[in-house]
Each structure stands twice: as C-alpha cells, then as structure tokens.
Amino acid sequence: MKQKQELSFSLWYLIIPLFFGIAIWSVYWIELESGWYLNHWGVYPRSIKGLPGIVLSPFVHSSVEHLYHNTLPLIILSTALFYFYNRIAWKVLGWGLLMSGIFTWILARPAWHIGASGVIYMLVSFIFFKGLFARNYRLMALSLLVVFLYGSMIWYVLPVDDKISWEGHLSGGIAGFILSLFFKNEVLKPVRYHWEREDYKEEEDPFMKHFDEEGNFIEHIPEETREGDKDPGLEVRYHYRENKNAEKK
Template sequence: MKQHEHFKFSPGVIAYPVFFVLTIWLVFWFEVRFGYNLSKYGVYPQTLKGLRGVVLSPFLHGDIEHIYHNTIPLFVLSTALFYFYRPIAWRVILFGILISGFLTWCIGRPSYHIGASGLIYVLVSFTFFKGVFAKHYRLIALSLLVIFLYGSMIWYTFPIKEGISWEGHLSGLITGLVFALFFRKEIAKPKKYAWEQENYNEENDPFLQHFDENGNFIETKEEPEIEEELKPLSIRYIFKENKD
C-alpha cells in the first residue's frame, strides 16, 4: 500500500505522542523534585562532550514556561505526523532529533542548547513541505493549518531574541525540508480514475461497453441490475425523459 492512500486512526496515533510528551515532563519533574539541573547535558557546540546533547537535549528544559511552550506544539505536530505519515513517523522523529541536533552542534554558539524546539521545527518544516510536494488536498490543508498555527515561528530561525537557540530552530527547519525531499517518493498521488491511467484502453472499459459511439445505451440481458443503473446515463434516455 502506498503512503497516504488511506488515513486510518490507530491507538499509536495518540499513544506515541502522549508517551513522548510525558517523558519530557517526567524528566522536568525529576529536576525540580530532586534539585538537579541537567542543562549541562544539552548540546554544547564543537566539543566532544557536547555531542551527548544531540540525543538528550530534546528532553531538557530550563523552566515551566519553556517546557509548556514546547510540549503543546510537539504533541499536536507529532499526532498529525503519526496519523498522516505513520510508516515514516518514527524515522522522521528519531533522525530529526539526531540530524538537527548535530547541525546545532556544528553551527551553534558556545553555550548549552536545550529543549525540543529543534524537533518542533523539524515537524513544522516537514509537514508543510511534504503537503506541498504531495499535491493531496488533505495534506495541503494540513500544511495550511500548520502555517496558520505556527507560521510566525519562522522569525525565530534568526537571532532576534537573546536566550533562544535560533541555531537549533534553523537546523530543524533545514532538516524538515531535507526529509520532505528525501521521502518524496513515498507520497501517494491523488487517486486517478480509470481513464486517467497510462495503460488505459477505452475498448476494454467495462463501463463504456454498455454504450455505443453516440452515447446511446446498449440493452443486454446479461446484467440487468447494472443496466438499470447505467440506463439513465444514455443520451437517448435523457432526451426522452425531458421530452416526456
């Protein structure tokens, strides 16, 4: 089955995002409850020790406001990801964390970069560009919704506010775009009718075999139930009905 041909709800659509968000809150609760500060385990660019933050930084947050503003969009976007792109959802999340984190490690300022915002930018970027490339009405609608909700986030990929890791945001944005291009072949095209297929042969079309070249219905005795459905489509029948 091609990706996106059917969008079906499954328990994992909600369960996985909930588990991810709860894990982040559990780590934050542990810091507050036992007085630990785990920020030192974040990404510290261009240092060997700072590489551990590539994996750990999405689970670390500085304060309640930071974690609140990150976990809500993370839950919304990851839920949409698992619903619309289930076969590739885990790859987008796991590789999104690793690649965006590593890019942050490469280009970031000498400071600890923490938070799930890099992954959020991966999901925003991926969801938007994937929907545009797909040319599928549901995915395009999802892209427009993402822009409506989170479009203003684009400004935070620039150094406009002190204390915000714009490098992490920019890394996430680039990673999401790359993923949308990389997984482009897994985007299903909108469903085509039989006559739009490349190997379509009009002479073998079972529907057209019930009509002559002038569009008149051909009466047969083989499939009477089908004839009752097709007969109203006959040009002769339509004109007869209008005349009566």
C-alpha cells in the same frame, strides 16, 4: 491506482505523542526534586562534551514556561505525523532528532542549547514541505493548517532574541526540509481522476459525448448515440405466471 498508505486511526497515534509530553515533564520534575542541573545534557557546539546533547537536549528545559510552549506543539505535530505518515513516522522522528542536533552542534554559537523546539521546527518543516511535494489534497490541507497554526514561528529561525536558540530552530527547519525530499515513497499518492489515467479513452466518456468536435455543448444526445452505448448482447425477458389462487377466490 491503489495507494500505498491508507489513513486509519490507531490509539497509538495519540499515546505515543502523549508519552513524549509526559517524558519531558518528568525530566523537569526530576530536576526540580533532585536539585540536579541538567543543562549539561544539552548541545554545546563543536565540543566533545556537547555530543550527548544531540540526543538528550530535547528532554531538558529551562523553566515551566519553556516546557509549556513546547509541549502542546510537540504533541499536536507528532500526532499528525503518526496519523498521516504512520509508515515513516519513526524514521522521520529519529533522523529528524539526530539531524537537528548535529546541525546545531555544527552551526550554533558556544552555549548550552536545550529544549524540544528543534524537533518541533523539524516537524513543522517536514509536514509543510512534504504536503506540498506529495500533491495529495489531504496532505496539502495539513500543510496549510500547519502554516495557519505555526506560521509565526518562522521569525524565530532568525537571531531576534539572544536568549532563544535560533540556531536550533533553524537546524530543525533544515532537517525537516531535507527529510521531506528524502522520503518519497510510502506516503499518500496524488489523487488521479479517471481522465488522468493511462487507460482513459475520451470517446468512451459519457460526459464528453455531450460535446461536439468544436467543443459545443449538446444538451440532448441523439438516440443512435445512446443506443450505441448499450450492450447489444443484453436482452431483457419478462415471464408471467397465472395465479390460480386468484381464480378460486
């Protein structure tokens, strides 16, 4: 079966995530240099003034520490997204940003919710669940790697700290899960071995001929079975030519 998506590295898969990282640091630098207070770019739940934050809030951060904790996961996870899911990466990123922002606007407590952590949780959730649902060994390995690197983040979808927007984290996780269910095509398909294919015939499999009808292993296949595997129309002929130069010598 031909896969609909081939894995091939492109420099853009690294440039685009780096651009995201540079963008959020640039906004914070502008905020420091200008003295502007950009928290009003965040999401304020169930309020008209908080609607622009659905799109803008991932670019606003409260401190260098906040930026530092978000930058590396954002770059790593978005690089993985563009490499393994390059045909749907922009759709996942765009819809994920909107959905996580909308869910935060609907569900969160009244406060300014800022930062790219909602998008990060969306990426973690999407990559993890999509790898499980796709049943492709490469994508499943990526899911396990995400669990190993970012599994501890699951605690922050709960109200463990009043200073953290756990509602934004939860919204991102929900958005990633929904997107993993929605995008069923244009991903790496499950690997199918030859015995799983519809045209597979057990009696033509050379390996299966080493077993009798009762399942006992046969180390040496009978000659008649081996001869039957050969093409009866195949004939090999050898032609010899006399080397006249050798006689002269």
